[in-house]
Every structure is written in C-alpha cells, then in structure tokens.
Amino acid sequence: MTTKQIVLASRPKGKPVVENFETKNIELPQIKEEDILLEAMYFSVDPYMRGRMNDAKSYAPPFEVGKPITGGVVAKVIKSNVANFKENDMVTGNLPWQQHCIATAHGLLKIDTNIAPASYYLGILGMPGLTAYFGLIHIGKPKSGETVVVSGAAGAVGIVVGQIAKLNGCRVVGIAGSDEKVRLLKKEFGFDEVINYKTTTDIKKAIAEFCPDAVDIYYDNVGGEISDAVISNINFNARIVLCGQIALYNSTEIPMGPRLQPMLLTRSVLMQGFIIGNYQSRFPEGVSHLTTWIKEGKLKYKETIVKGFDKLPAALLGLFEGDNIGKMIVEA
Numbered sequence: 001m002t003t004k005q006i007v008l009a010s011r012p013k014g015k016p017v018v019e020n021f022e023t024k025n026i027e028l029p030q031i032k033e034e035d036i037l038l039e040a041m042y043f044s045v046d047p048y049m050r051g052r053m054n055d056a057k058s059y060a061p062p063f064e065v066g067k068p069i070t071g072g073v074v075a076k077v078i079k080s081n082v083a084n085f086k087e088n089d090m091v092t093g094n095l096p097w098q099q100h101c102i103a104t105a106h107g108l109l110k111i112d113t114n115i116a117p118a119s120y121y122l123g124i125l126g127m128p129g130l131t132a133y134f135g136l137i138h139i140g141k142p143k144s145g146e147t148v149v150v151s152g153a154a155g156a157v158g159i160v161v162g163q164i165a166k167l168n169g170c171r172v173v174g175i176a177g178s179d180e181k182v183r184l185l186k187k188e189f190g191f192d193e194v195i196n197y198k199t200t201t202d203i204k205k206a207i208a209e210f211c212p213d214a215v216d217i218y219y220d221n222v223g224g225e226i227s228d229a230v231i232s233n234i235n236f237n238a239r240i241v242l243c244g245q246i247a248l249y250n251s252t253e254i255p256m257g258p259r260l261q262p263m264l265l266t267r268s269v270l271m272q273g274f275i276i277g278n279y280q281s282r283f284p285e286g287v288s289h290l291t292t293w294i295k296e297g298k299l300k301y302k303e304t305i306v307k308g309f310d311k312l313p314a315a316l317l318g319l320f321e322g323d324n325i326g327k328m329i330v331e332a
Contacts, residue, residue, distance in 0.1 A: 001028045001037075003100040006312055008063045009057060012053055015320060019067075020053065021313040028102060035102050037079040040309070041090070042098065043330040044072035044122040045316040046156075047246045068096035069312075072122045074111065075101075086109070092121045099309055099332060116294060123156055123327035124301040125290055129275055132160035133286040134279040135241045138299050139272050140217040144169030147211050149230050153303075154181035154222030157329035160290075161219045163299050164260065166190045170217070173210045175203070175226055177322040184325060189300060204229040214238075219259055222247045228258050234269055242273035256286055302326030 002025055010021035013247055031037050035201045046328065049071060052063045063069055073095040079083050084106045087092070093108040095101055110319040111121045123129060135157075136142060148165040152158045153174025162172045162185065174194040176187045193210040200206050207215070214235035220227050224247030248255065264271060279286070293299040304324040310331045319328055 001100060003098055004029055005068045005081045005099075006097040006309075007068050008053060008065050010065060011055060014114060016050065016053060016317055017055050018313050018317065023310060026098075029077060029124075031081060031102050033081050034104055036077055036105065036108070037099050037100065038075035038086050038091070038095070038103055040073050040075045040095070040098065040332045041077050042074040042119045042122055043067065043124070043309075043312055043332065045319060045330060046071065046127070047319055049316060050320070058303045059277070062175055068095055068098060070096050072126060074118045074121055084172075090118055092126065097312055108293070115291060119303060119305065119327075119329050119331075120294075120301065122302060122329060123316070124160055124294065124299065125287060128156035128327055129160050129290050130283060130286045131243060131276045132157045132164060132278065133276060134282070135243050136161050136217070136219060138279070139241045139270075139274060140165075140219065140239050142168040142170050142217055145171075145236075146216035147171045147173065147213055148217040148219065149173045149175065149207065149211065149215045150221070151175045151226050151230065152244065152246065153185055153191065153194065154325050158219070158221055159185070159302060159326050160299065162191050163189055164293075165217070166194045167293065167298060173207070173215075175230075181325060184302070189327075190304075203286060204232050213324060217241065219243060220245075221230050223253070224248055225257070228260070231260050231263060234256075234263060234267055236267045236269075237258050238267065238269045240264075240269060240271040242271060286312060303329050305329045307329050 005024050007022050010020050012020045041048050055062050077089040090111050091108045092111050112216050128217050141319045148157045148170045154176040165172045172191050174191045174276050182194040182196050195206050215233050216229050217239050219241045221244040223245030303326050312330050315330050
C-alpha cells in the first residue's frame with residue numbers, strides 16, 4: 001500500500017515555516033502478527049510540537065529530521081492481527097503524520113463515538129481536556145467565590161479551564177486575541193469578562209478593573225507580557241498554574257521581563273508547572289468527570305477543523321497566529 005507521510009525537513013530558527021516540512025510517498029509493508037493497519041481520520045496539532053522541532057532536551061524527545069512528525073491521532077482499524085481490535089474500530093494514540101500506518105496495540109485506546117464525536121478524543125476528552133482538569137483542580141484548587149484568570153482562553157485548554165472554574169463557583173476572566181473570541185467566550189462558554197489583548201492598551205490596568213479583589217488563580221497558557229500583567233495583580237495565597245508559554249516558543253533569545261519573585265514571596269503565591277504525563281495514572285478520573293459534564297450539558301466545546309492531510313503544517317503554524325478557536329484539528 002502506498003500512503004503519504006509528512007516529515008520534519010529541517011529545524012526552524014524562530015517561527016517555523018512550511019518549508020520546515022516535507023510530504024513523502026511511502027510504501028507500507030504487509031502487516032505482521034500482532035500488527036494493526038490504521039487509516040487516520042483526525043490529527044491533533046498542538047503548541048508543544050514547536051518545542052519538539054528543536055534539537056533540545058525536554059520532557060519529550062525532539063522530532064528527528066527526515067522522520068515523520070508524531071502526535072495525537074484518531075484512526076480507524078482497516079485490518080487487525082490483534083484479537084481485541086476489530087475492523088472499523090475507532091482508536092486514538094500517538095501516531096505518525098501518515099494517511100495510513102502500521103501500529104501495535106501498545107498505546108492504542110479504543111474510543112466510543114456514541115459518547116462524543118471522534119474528534120473530541122483529541123480535545124476535551126483527550127490531552128487538552130485532561131490538561132485543563134488536572135491543572136485547575138489539582139494545582140489551582142479552585143474555591144467558590146475566587147477569581148480565576150485564564151490566558152489563551154479561547155484555545156483548546158483555556159475554554160475547558162474557564163467552564164470548570166465556573167462549575168466550581170468561581171468568577172472567570174479570560175484573555176484572548178479577537179473580538180469574535182471575546183464574544184464567544186462570554187456568550188457560549190460563560191466567562192464573566194474577557195480582555196482582547198490585541199486592542200487593550202494597558203492589560204495590567206484592565207485586569208485590575210475586571211478583578212477588583214485581585215487574582216486568586218492564574219491559569220497561564222501563554223507567558224510573556226500578558227503573564228507579567230496578570231501576576232502584577234496576583235492575590236495573597238494565590239496559585240499560578242504554568243501550563244504553556246506559547247508567547248515564547250519562537251523566541252531566538254531569552255527575553256528579559258519583570259522580576260516576579262518578590263511579588264510571589266511577599267504574597268505567599270504558589271507557582272507550579274506541570275505536564276499532563278504527571279497525571280497519567282489518574283486519567284480515568286479526569287475522563288470520568290469530563291464525560292459526565294458533557295453528558296449533563298455542563299461542558300461545551302469548540303473545534304476548528306481544517307480539512308486535508310496536506311494542510312497539517314499550515315494548521316500547526318496557524319496556532320501561533322491565533323487562527324483557532326478551541327481545538328485545532330485536521331481532518332484527513
């Protein structure tokens with residue numbers, strides 16, 4: 001069988017470009033015992049992938065030049081030599097950017113499309129939803145009446161964080177990058193206030209106005225100057241959840257910012273970073289809560305779906321331009 005794959009052609013310097021990727025035609029071998037032939041249906045593109053394009057030590061190994069990009073994929077079983085995986089089963093796993101691939105059962109999870117659309121298992125019922133749940137609940141520890149600020153609020157994680165915070169009785173202020181995102185977050189997802197950072201001249205002042213009792217929990221998806229402004233309004237005994245730093249991922253040198261430690265010290269603030277793999281043993285807990293809230297209509301979700309396997313590189317680059325509302329998905 002001939003199929004297409006997308007490989008890392010070269011490592012980017014600063015912001016990635018489409019020339020850092022290459023599409024190849026490859027021939028798949030016959031499947032062996034214990035192998036499964038998969039057809040990709042949906043691909044996840046995520047900000048963390050930018051870090052893996054660098055040749056640098058991190059919590060996940062870098063992508064190899066000349067080898068396919070890998071990430072979250074929902075796929076359909078075409079042929080299986082594994083007893084409990086049948087033809088037409090839908091699965092999710094960390095798989096290569098290929099239209100078809102051969103995999104083993106290790107790391108594959110069967111999904112139930114009667115509970116939610118297949119693509120949701122890359123979003124609200126996948127890594128982003130679990131990231132939102134564990135980051136907010138287990139690090140943020142929200143209490144009713146507290147004020148939560150979410151940066152990157154219209155992204156795959158931010159939308160879920162804001163809604164879970166509301167379910168816990170919090171007042172929620174989001175930060176996003178367009179008037180459309182501001183409207184959606186307030187109208188569809190229940191955010192109390194949303195700041196458009198692209199049109200707000202003084203974000204620090206805007207946060208002070210929207211958070212008159214200061215910020216009790218800051219869920220940080222972006223870093224940079226936005227985070228400097230939020231932390232300037234941080235409350236005593238606040239918690240800062242470090243989830244992402246997308247504003248800095250394409251920096252070619254370390255930017256200089258305010259020295260925040262005195263503020264964290266004098267206000268007894270907890271700042272903790274995490275990766276979702278820290279909570280792997282507790283994924284069933286997170287999925288159970290998220291599934292229940294979806295069934296009860298308490299959690300809504302938004303996807304930006306780009307159609308076409310060849311659009312994968314452009315979709316990934318679009319994350320850094322704010323092209324997505326909710327989860328960015330590529331439909332094969």
